[in-house]
Structure formats: structure tokens, C-alpha cells
Amino acid sequence: MEPVDLPPVKDTPLRRLQARVDEAVQAHGPGPVSAAAVRMLTGRTTVEDVTSGLVGTLSGDGEHFSTAATGALVLTGVWHRTALAAVREATGHEDAEVRAAALTVLSVRADELRADRAVDRALVAAVHDGCGDASPEVRAAAATALGELAEGGDLALVAPTLNVLVMDVDPELANAAELALTRLADRLDHPDLRASTDF
Structure with a gap:
């Protein structure tokens, strides 16, 4: 049987975001990245988040996600249980993109949430x-x-x-x-x- 030529993995905004999350975790560690993601989600980014390059790395160049939605989606790639309160609150955000992103995080992190009895x-x-x-x-x-x-x-x-x-x-x-x-x-x-x- 001959191998099947599968199409290459599609380059999508979410795949590019995951690559940026991996890069940020490598440079800054998972704790600082998840904390910065929560601050992005809640609109509380700090000067240090910006000057360290963390927000720039996570946001990327010209990506179409809002800062808050990016913050939520980062949490699909790196997680800490302290992020749950912000994600729960974001399910009621005024921006539909942020609501959908928060719900996506809950889907992806369901096993961890169950393990934490959350x-x-x-x-x-x-x-x-x-x-x-x-x-x-x-x-x-x-x-x-x-x-x-x-x-x-x-x-x-x-x-x-x-x-x-x-x-x-x-x-x-x-x-x-x-x-x-x-x-x-x-x-x-x-x-x-x-x-x-x-x-």
C-alpha cells in the first residue's frame, strides 16, 4: 500500500496563536504567561506585560483577535486554576468574540476543571x-x-x-x-x- 499524501496542516489564526503561546512559555514560563493572559482578558495589562514583550508575543502582528479574546484563547494553551474566575466572568462579556473564546477555554480545560472540582x-x-x-x-x-x-x-x-x-x-x-x-x-x-x- 502506498502512503497517502495528506494536505499540509492548515495555517490558522489559532495555530499561530498556539505557536506564540509556546514561544512565550519558553521565554517567560507558564505562570507569567497564564497571569498575563488573565490580565489581557480582563483589560488589566501592566506596563511590564508590554515592556517585557509578552503581550506583543501573544498578540502577534496583525492577528484579528481582540486583546481580551487573545487573552482567553492563550488559556487554551497554558493554564492555571486561578484563571477560572476571569474565564467564568468572560462568558458574559459584551463582545461575542470574547464570550466564545471563554467558552472555548472551558471546553479545552474541562478535565482540569473536573480534577479541581471546579x-x-x-x-x-x-x-x-x-x-x-x-x-x-x-x-x-x-x-x-x-x-x-x-x-x-x-x-x-x-x-x-x-x-x-x-x-x-x-x-x-x-x-x-x-x-x-x-x-x-x-x-x-x-x-x-x-x-x-x-x-
Whole structure:
């Protein structure tokens, strides 16, 4: 059998951001990078963050993410549990890009959050609220986060919402909801949660 030529990995803003996070961690260490990310997310960057080159490294040249969204997304690559309060608060940020980024962080960091016993009904409810957001990107990010965060006791709240979102006309949102249901079914050993494909 001949090897298959796969297309090269696509250069995306998120991949470039991850490369910058890796560079910053190498130069400054994970603690300072995660702390700077929280300050970027909350609008509290310091002079030292700027003069050290840390914010410049993380922000990149001409990337399209806002400073707050960049701060949140940095936390997908480097994490400290003290960042959770800022990320939770950012799920209600006025900018949809920041809300979606915060929900993405919660999805990516779900295992660490569970290990720290930081996933509670209030967090799941806040993420669930994102499923009703005006922004389709936020709704999709919230659906994905529910798939990673919800536990058995949350199913009465999240399963009906995800089942409705599976029928959404936005294919990305419908796909995110279907994947979230699949993730819940697998993670919680609850096969009946899988979205029905019989239409």
C-alpha cells in the first residue's frame, strides 16, 4: 500500500496563536504567561506585560483577535486554576468574540476543571445560558462546552437544549450540538443521548 499524501496542516489564526503561546512559555514560563493572559482578558495589562514583550508575543502582528479574546484563547494553551474566575466572568462579556473564546477555554480545560472540582451547577448553568446567545459562534461554543462539562445531574437541563440545537438551520451550530450530545453519551456512558439521525 502506498502512503497517502495528506494536505499540509492548515495555517490558522489559532495555530499561530498556539505557536506564540509556546514561544512565550519558553521565554517567560507558564505562570507569567497564564497571569498575563488573565490580565489581557480582563483589560488589566501592566506596563511590564508590554515592556517585557509578552503581550506583543501573544498578540502577534496583525492577528484579528481582540486583546481580551487573545487573552482567553492563550488559556487554551497554558493554564492555571486561578484563571477560572476571569474565564467564568468572560462568558458574559459584551463582545461575542470574547464570550466564545471563554467558552472555548472551558471546553479545552474541562478535565482540569473536573480534577479541581471546579465544575458545578452554576458553571454549567452559565455555559447553558450561552446556548441562547444572539451570536451563532457563542451558541456553538456553548454547546461544545456543555458536551465537555455537563455531568449526569445536569442532563435534565442540557439534553433538551442540545436536542433543539441539533435541528438549528446553522449547520455549524447543529454539528456542535450533535458532537456535544455524542461526547456526553460517551463520557457519561449514556448512549441514549446520541442525536437521532432518523428524520
